[in-house]
Amino acid sequence: MSAVVEKAVQPVQGKTVTFRSRFENLKKQVWKNKISYLFVAPFGIIFFVFTIIPVVVSMGLSFTYFNILETPKFIGWQNYTRLFLSDDVFLKSVKNTFLLAAITGPIGYLASLMFAWFINELPPKIRALMVLIFYAPSISGNVYMIWQVMFSSDAYGYINSTLIKLGIATEPILWLQDPKYIMPVIMIVVLWMSLGTGFLSFVAGLQSIDRVQYEAGVVDGIKNRWQELWYITLPNMKPMLMFGAVMSITSSFAISDVTIALAGMPSVDYAAHTVVNHLIDYGTIRFEMGYASAIATVLFLTMIFCNKVVQNLLRKVGR
Template sequence: MLNREIPSASRDAKLTVRLPRRWTSFFVSVFKNRISFYFLAPYLFFFTLFTIIPVAASIAMSFSYYNILEPPRWIGISNYKLLFLDDDVFLTALANTFKFAIVSGPIGYIMSFLLAWLISQIPQKYRFFYTVCFYTPAITSAIAMSIVWSYLFSGDRYGLINHFMMRIGLFREPWLWLQDVDTILPVLIIVQLWMSMGVGFLAFLAGLANVPRDMYEAGAIDGVRYRWQELWYITIPYVKPQLLFGAVLQVVTALQVFDISVQLVGMPSPLYAGHTVMTHLFDYAFIRFEMGYATAIAVILFGLMVGINRIIFNILGSKGG
């Protein structure tokens, strides 16, 4: 009696581990579509190898002291405490980056879309010319860009803007555009806006070209009379995927500003007026070789991008888009 075996049905019920319904349906779906996942496997492998693992390693390294020459040493949250409590330069760089992103991000985004929309309204044979004209600054090298803008904002009387302002009598003496702490950030914003017609601009053009023409005809029947009404009620709802893509790119570009700051005002800039989070990261990673501290900066920047992009997805990534 004591050695009586548990009935098989009862034993199976006790030993069976019930998976949540969500996971059960997931594994069933994977099994049914296993051929598709076989084709996805190479991408998933390399995405994990070159994206997920490096991000996870960076997060782990941000909790350590690592100077390349010695093995990483775990120090907990000391890097983050130092960043926000003792590193005044980082706080200045964070403030500069936010100011830069808040101004250049929305303005550049709206300007890219409006210019793409205006180009889409002109005859097809002229669109290529205007597209090349507006897209060229985005693919111009940082060195060539710095030469042009350094000449425009040169602090002597031979600088183009100073020469013009003195000639019409607005300035009595040259203005040090790239040395004055009050004008460094506005100049960087102007240069960024000039270079903002990048991949997002091309995505807007492609999306606008694919809006069905019969929708405009239907809108005209329903009472749409003006181009701005077409833009608001027909065009924008149809190009929501491109708007989302362009917004994400604009956020990433605005928060990762580096080249124009270093090329125009140097590193460090006067009183850190043009110092950004990326220049601070570059300083600690490739000049001081404090990789643990640099990865902590990178994690903060990554968190900012993810948070802002999450907000953008909630606004532009709705099911109705």
């Protein structure tokens, strides 16, 4: 009997010994590389405090009732069951967010790639100008407010007055109040601003491909620019495609400023309410921090999940 026990203990002891020696080894390694750790430390600490801790805290708070004044009270999965089973506005915001992300994400991404590819053929001076024109809307602060003037609901709005003049519409269309039109208008504005960091990455990636490969491609029987794109250009740009996808997915799930500026908060009949709008509503207006954290956690997991799925898809490019 005792022999059996000893036998069972033996390997465990062996494990602790190797674990301890491993730990000692690691400690030595860390000490040897202390300069490297000192270099990383300032960024690491700030990144940890303002990015990692908040994600963890948010997940923790999502299981509590917390209104900032009282200490958080643990309530299990209640916030989540409330979100998915009884919060109709949240479900609507999820629908809107997925609609926005599913349409503006891929279109914006493909448009970035296509424009970057077309621009790449131009002479350098014109290329620089075109890059500026396409990239500018995404960095111009709140210039998207101009769309509010253009889509203004009265006859003074540029688009309404043009439509009336052309005889297409007989009376001004309530672009930003009519639930039928709000989402398409927002999608247009989001797409207008969607040529951002990913687009720059594509422009740069295209320029850095070695011309020799294209020449070799001609020898190997590539006949037109589409074959060249699929067999040479895209496989060479795979890392940029990954980067662009991350940028585009992350930003298309986080749309909120544009909907607030154009459609208001809350928008008519919650027609343009996104998940981030819902998060802002509970986090900064109603101060239901636990509930807002649950929304943030759902959003966080969705973003990571979509990114991983798309990265797996992109691995197949050029194969």
